[in-house]
Amino acid sequence: MIFASDLDRTLIYSKKAIGEAFEASELIPVELYQGEHISFMSPETARLLAELSKTALFVPVTTRTIEQYERIFYIRETFKPQYAVTSNGGNVLVNGVPDPDWQLHVNRALESSEEAGKVIEAFDRISSPDWVKSYRHSDSLFYSIILDREKMPLDQVEDFRKELAGMKWNVSVQGRKMYLVPDGVSKGAGLLYVKEQVGASRIAASGDSLLDESLLQAADYAIVPRHGEIYASYMEAGLYTFTERDGMGAAEDLIAKIAEWFALPPVDVVSPAEKTD
Incomplete structure (x- = not known):
């Protein structure tokens, strides 16, 4: 099983994005930039993610470049992801190193754009x-x-x-x-490559921006924070499941929901992509 998640405004939040229910002094610093902590995670999000990571492969998926992703020291040091998808799908990292086979695939895909x-x-x-x-x-x-x-x-x-x-x-x-x-660079394509490499049977995914749509559509179960581009675009369309809370509370909600879904027996599920057919 794979839990694939966008990072910014999905699992981690800047001070401006955390929401009124949280105080920065109570949060876990997760990103260091120019000597300052600029992104945070709630203690409950960290606890839930640690529990989920015991049974599912946690794959961070981000539009950040490799350099920007590596600034998020907490995820790298605490969860030690075997796989990460960076650069909006342009790079797949295996134990922190770009996968050369995936890089060749992306270079070929870019020829169509x-x-x-x-x-x-x-x-x-x-x-x-x-x-x-x-x-x-x-x-x-x-x-x-x-x-x-x-x-x-x-x-x-x-x-x-x-x-x-x-x-x-x-x-x-x-x-x-x-x-x-x-078009040749997408988070969903990178995630499906990881799924193939590890032989995973089920994927749950989360993300908040339109660049996360391919990620969500590659999953068997998808949940979206109650904020951001996707929520603004599809809040009334019935295409996605949304968290109960917005801001940093959404991170806690979505991991809890995904843990519940993984605990259920496998069933025939309809992905977001199939809902639009």
Whole structure:
């Protein structure tokens, strides 16, 4: 069995995202950056995850680059994940080392999408210093853009989203970040590769952003925090199961629900992808 989970705003939270029910002083620091703890996990989340990890393989799945993922010292040192999917699926780490076979697969998959240089040229046509602060080509796979969300021109971004679809890239906006990601790179594909490597029979997954949809659709059971892009897009569609709480409380809810699901006998289940058929 595999428990595959997104990290930011799913299992771990910044001070701004923890929610009103939690005080940072009561939380477990999980990420160190430039000498400061910037992400946290609740003690109950840590306890539940430790219990679940005794019976299921915990696979962190994140849009973070390898370098950014490695900053999350608590998960690396406490849970010692054998597998992790980083770079939005662009890298699969095996005991912290990129899997070369997966890298070859991703390089072939990227051939079906427009080259990165033309994508950023298209973005530059709508970009302005008024709302775009900086961007980087993360792991030479996708673009991560820091922006002023309140000043972002929504109509232009939606038109750009349609243009990118024709280039076989997609857009995700999460807080103050925008991601431009080629179709050949996905969390779900990375997770299915891990499933094949370990011979797992069942997958439960969680995530909050539209970049997590492929991850959720690759799972037999999926649960989504009551916040973020997916909740905003599908709260009334009946496609996903949502946690009872938002903020950091969602992390506790989703692990508890997944532990309950794993305790049930295997049955024929319908994945989120099949619900849309």
